[in-house]
Amino acid sequence: MKPVNVGICGLGTVGGGTFNVLLRNADEIARRAGRQIIVQQIGARRDNPACNTHGTAITRDIFEVATNPDIDIVVELIGGYDVAFKLVMTAIENGKHVVTANKALIAVHGNEIFEAAQRNNVMVSYEASVAGGIPVVKAIREGLSANSINWLAGIINGTGNFILTEMREKGRDFADVLAEAQALGYAEADPTFDVEGIDAAHKLTILASIAFGIPLQFDKAYTEGISKITAEDVQYAEELGYRIKHLGISRRTENGIELRVHPTLIPEKMLLANVNGVMNAVMVDGDAVGQTLYYGAGAGAEPTASAVVADIVDVVRNLAAENEGRVPPLAFQQDELSSTPVLPMTETETSYYLRLHAVEKPGVLASITKILGDNGINIEAIIQKETAEYQVPVILLTQRVKEQTMNDAIAAIEALDDIIGQVTRIRVEQLQG
Ligand SMILES: NC(=O)c1ccc[n+]([C@@H]2O[C@H](COP(=O)([O-])OP(=O)(O)OC[C@H]3O[C@@H](n4cnc5c(N)ncnc54)[C@H](O)[C@@H]3O)[C@@H](O)[C@H]2O)c1
Numbered sequence: 320m321k322p323v324n325v326g327i328c329g330l331g332t333v334g335g336g337t338f339n340v341l342l343r344n345a346d347e348i349a350r351r352a353g354r355q356i357i358v359q360q361i362g363a364r365r366d367n368p369a370c371n372t373h374g375t376a377i378t379r380d381i382f383e384v385a386t387n388p389d390i391d392i393v394v395e396l397i398g399g400y401d402v403a404f405k406l407v408m409t410a411i412e413n414g415k416h417v418v419t420a421n422k423a424l425i426a427v428h429g430n431e432i433f434e435a436a437q438r439n440n441v442m443v444s445y446e447a448s449v450a451g452g453i454p455v456v457k458a459i460r461e462g463l464s465a466n467s468i469n470w471l472a473g474i475i476n477g478t479g480n481f482i483l484t485e486m487r488e489k490g491r492d493f494a495d496v497l498a499e500a501q502a503l504g505y506a507e508a509d510p511t512f513d514v515e516g517i518d519a520a521h522k523l524t525i526l527a528s529i530a531f532g533i534p535l536q537f538d539k540a541y542t543e544g545i546s547k548i549t550a551e552d553v554q555y556a557e558e559l560g561y562r563i564k565h566l567g568i569s570r571r572t573e574n575g576i577e578l579r580v581h582p583t584l585i586p587e588k589m590l591l592a593n594v595n596g597v598m599n600a601v602m603v604d605g606d607a608v609g610q611t612l613y614y615g616a617g618a619g620a621e622p623t624a625s626a627v628v629a630d631i632v633d634v635v636r637n638l639a640a641e642n643e644g645r646v647p648p649l650a651f652q653q654d655e656l657s658s659t660p661v662l663p664m665t666e667t668e669t670s671y672y673l674r675l676h677a678v679e680k681p682g683v684l685a686s687i688t689k690i691l692g693d694n695g696i697n698i699e700a701i702i703q704k705e706t707a708e709y710q711v712p713v714i715l716l717t718q719r720v721k722e723q724t725m726n727d728a729i730a731a732i733e734a735l736d737d738i739i740g741q742v743t744r745i746r747v748e749q750l751q752g
């Protein structure tokens with residue numbers, strides 16, 4: 320059969336990895352795809368020293384790739400929302416199939432992109448965009464299609480998990496570990512996307528869509544990063560039998576879908592609590608299958624290329640089909656997406672870890688517990704630390720309560736004369752049932 324021609328746009332970390340994997344494993348990939356897959360053209364601002372592109376056409380203008388009549392599949396690996404969006408729409412309008420690793424693009428412009436793909440009878444695949452090399456999109460979209468999914472929770476930013484792990488295990492400095500993650504090619508072009516939870520929120524938006532059959536709604540995701548986590552919270556969490564992980568959580572409730580990214584205390588014995596370094600893991604709870612867990616490298620050149628190339632193979636295998644015979648991009652048929660709302664964060668229910676600093680004098684603890692009690696918040700555990708200073712750290716674990724109720728209680732506690740500074744709040748999840 321005639322070979323399939325691919326054009327790669329962007330030859331950085333992932334573009335370079337994709338080029339190298341396609342070349343190195345060309346024979347086995349062809350045996351799987353049923354056709355040879357050729358890199359016909361590369362669109363890149365500069366060469367990548369990790370790639371031997373000798374003999375492959377390179378243009379500095381990526382739009383030449385998107386309009387090249389010889390190219391069947393455009394692989395978008397430049398990143399960002401603006402040029403990447405124009406590039407992908409141009410490719411689609413020119414009848415090309417698209418493979419991308421760009422979660423920002425899919426989370427923000429995906430609804431429009433998939434609609435254009437449907438009109439033009441082309442495929443847009445994005446496995447590499449969520450949890451790097453882990454085939455979690457495929458697992459949810461195809462492997463779990465029998466289930467009504469109850470919830471999913473994942474460590475879905477490799478850079479953030481790498482930073483938290485190095486800080487906890489080696490006591491390393493935040494900025495120093497972030498610089499290493501950047502040097503290793505894990506971080507986004509703007510690393511605040513990693514440390515402030517934006518990248519994880521992009522990925523969670525995609526996961527929630529394919530799990531619950533709702534349109535992509537990045538603007539509704541609650542987003543909190545890891546930049547405010549302190550060494551003392553890590554230590555107190557451990558004393559209570561928990562680890563702090565940066566999680567994306569999406570849950571079906573009676574009133575809507577929770578969509579939230581934030582640092583979370585989870586029991587230290589859970590597998591998820593022991594996912595370290597750049598590794599990612601996603602737990603999915605389905606009504607038929609129960610709990611499942613998907614684990615692997617969440618970032619890096621070749622782990623991500625693994626997912627990009629698998630998507631290329633999938634596209635090649637489905638070239639002869641029409642869109643209605645293909646797997647729908649968001650798992651559910653496009654005219655079957657539901658209008659179930661995303662719950663505002665204030666309506667979300669979790670347990671909480673609270674850390675506050677109180678003046679050491681009789682009655683302070685009683686005032687705090689009274690405020691919690693008046694708001695109907697049950698306390699699971701209290702630790703009051705001994706200290707030589709006049710202020711003492713108090714750590715509380717609460718039972719499940721609505722975020723709005725906790726907001727009210729925290730405001731009242733912070734207004735007490737004997738409370739110093741702000742209350743630190745970290746959400747706690749048992750991730751069972
Ligand atoms: N690095 C990872 O581990 C990883 C993992 C999963 C997904 N991703 C996603 O993959 C995409 C690429 O990430 P990366 O880490 O390879 O980034 P990168 O910065 O290493 O590579 C991007 C490349 O695209 C080039 N580029 C950007 N705009 C261009 C333009 N207009 N014309 C020509 N070239 C252009 C840049 O020069 C750069 O070489 C992003 O969407 C990122 O979110 C990255």
Ligand SMILES: N[C@@H](CCO)C(=O)O
Nearest residue numbers: 476477478506507618
């Ligand atoms: N910057 C991202 C790349 C993978 O999507 C991360 O660290 O997880």
Ligand code: NA
Nearest residue numbers: 446449451453
């Ligand atoms: Na993936």
